[in-house]
Amino acid sequence: MTDHDHDHHHDHSELSELELRVRALETVLTEKGYVEPAALDAIIQAYETKIGPHNGAQVVAKAWTDPAFKKALLDDASKAVGTLGHVGRTGDHLVAVENTPQRHNMVVCTLCSCYPWEMLGLPPVWYKAAPYRTRAVKDPRGVLADFGISLPKETEIRVWDSTAETRFLVLPMRPAGTEGWSEQQLADLVTRDSMIGTGFPKTPGAPS
Amino acid sequence: MDQTAARKATTEVPSIPCDAEGPVFREPWEAQAFAMALTLHDRGVFTWPEWAAALAAEIKRAQAAGDPDTGETYYRHWLNTLEGLVAAKGVSTRETLLRYRDAWDHAADRTPHGQPIVLRPDDFR
Numbered sequence: 001m002t003d004h005d006h007d008h009h010h011d012h013s014e015l016s017e018l019e020l021r022v023r024a025l026e027t028v029l030t031e032k033g034y035v036e037p038a039a040l041d042a043i044i045q046a047y048e049t050k051i052g053p054h055n056g057a058q059v060v061a062k063a064w065t066d067p068a069f070k071k072a073l074l075d076d077a078s079k080a081v082g083t084l085g086h087v088g089r090t091g092d093h094l095v096a097v098e099n100t101p102q103r104h105n106m107v108v109c110t111l112c113s114c115y116p117w118e119m120l121g122l123p124p125v126w127y128k129a130a131p132y133r134t135r136a137v138k139d140p141r142g143v144l145a146d147f148g149i150s151l152p153k154e155t156e157i158r159v160w161d162s163t164a165e166t167r168f169l170v171l172p173m174r175p176a177g178t179e180g181w182s183e184q185q186l187a188d189l190v191t192r193d194s195m196i197g198t199g200f201p202k203t204p205g206a207p208s
Numbered sequence: 209m210d211q212t213a214a215r216k217a218t219t220e221v222p223s224i225p226c227d228a229e230g231p232v233f234r235e236p237w238e239a240q241a242f243a244m245a246l247t248l249h250d251r252g253v254f255t256w257p258e259w260a261a262a263l264a265a266e267i268k269r270a271q272a273a274g275d276p277d278t279g280e281t282y283y284r285h286w287l288n289t290l291e292g293l294v295a296a297k298g299v300s301t302r303e304t305l306l307r308y309r310d311a312w313d314h315a316a317d318r319t320p321h322g323q324p325i326v327l328r329p330d331d332f333r
Contacts, residue, residue: 015316015325021287022237024308025244027327028300035247043243044236046211051233117236130324 041125048122048192056119056169057190059084060201061183063096064174074098077169081119094119095160098171099197103156106144106197107168108136116167120192127196137161147198170197177204213246220256221263225282238283245290253297263289307332 015023029035044051059081063070072080077096094116097105108127115123126132136143140157144150151157160168172194178186181204193199214231218224224231224242233239249256266285271277275285295302311331319325 015312016237018235018284018287019237020309020312020316021291021305022240022244023312024305025287025290025294026240027308027312028304029244029248029294032299034251034253034299035244040240040243040247043214043246044239046214047231047233047239047242050227050229050231051236051239122236122239 044122045125048124051122052118052120054119054121055081055084056116056121056192056195057187058183059096059119059169060171060190060195061186063171064178064186065181065183070171073171093166094169095166096169096171097158097160099173101152101155101173103158104144104151104197105158105160105168105170106136106140107160107162107170108133115162116169119169120195124192133161144198147193149199170195172197172201175201175203213250217246217249217256221260223260223263223267223282225279233283234280235283238286241283241287241290245286248290248294248299253299254293259289259293262293266292 026035026037026040030037059073062084063073069080072083073096077094080096081094097107099105115127117123132143137159140159141151144157162168172190174186175189178189189202189204191199191201194201211230218226218231226232231239231242233242245259248254249259254262263285266289267275267277270281270285270288275281291302291305294300294305308327310333311327312325314331314333315327316325318331
């Protein structure tokens with residue numbers, strides 16, 4: 001993309017009319033001392049599992065149980081997710097990246113429209129922090145260690161930095177011991193962090 | 209402020225979309241608008257009965273203007289109410305809110321995709 005490319009949806013950020021008004025209110029109220037952004041974040045964070053349709057876990061569970069869907073998902077995630085019918089506006093330029101024993105995927109992006117919140121719910125506070133993005137690129141193993149994740153030395157870690165128009169969804173590895181499980185049972189194991197690549201799905205039988 | 213404050217809000221303003229555990233939101237900005245109302249209430253800017261009356265009036269206006277009232281627009285009405293009460297209570301003016309809205313629009317325009325959008329003084333033109 002060049003500086004002369006003014007294709008408006010691709011080269012700069014977009015905020016919807018409602019987002020603009022919300023940001024305006026928040027800025028004004030903050031400047032006047034009525035609200036503190038950190039306190040607002042804390043309230044919002046309490047609802048992080050209550051925002052958006054959260055269909056990412058369903059998508060992952062379906063990919064675990066349906067090889068044809070999994071192939072379609074890895075080929076063209078937007079299209080594959082679109083076939084599920086319950087996804088609303090999810091899926092624009094969505095790319096699914098598969099974790100394997102050889103390769104672990106991890107996604108970074110400062111908060112902008114490229115975070116697929118429709119699938120994942122609200123991004124965690126740390127995800128928005130500049131240090132996460134910087135360190136994730138330089139020292140992914142160190143960042144994962146902070147999250148309590150350690151991977152075998154031979155596993156390659158691939159960090160995906162959202163570029164213009166692309167949003168990433170990590171397809172985590174299906175946990176062992178879930179043979180014969182239903183999609184719904186499997187979906188309950190899929191955590192947000194496992195779809196960003198900073199966590200694993202829950203282990204069957206472990207207390208949630 | 210904790211979940212108790214939010215629970216109280218859902219009792220005082222029973223129209224807030226909820227599941228068994230509490231409020232639910234379709235998009236992140238809805239939760240932001242909810243959190244701001246909660247905070248302003250906490251600061252004593254308005255009472256919940258006042259809020260509920262203003263919101264009801266807002267919804268009635270929207271319905272009269274043809275809002276389908278399917279629940280999808282609930283937080284639009286919420287945001288209108290918030291802006292209205294902020295102006296009515298002298299916290300800010302509609303003009304100021306509009307100026308900041310335009311500044312954020314400008315900030316988004318000049319921010320490359322993928323970068324955090326931050327407001328700068330020169331966004332106010």
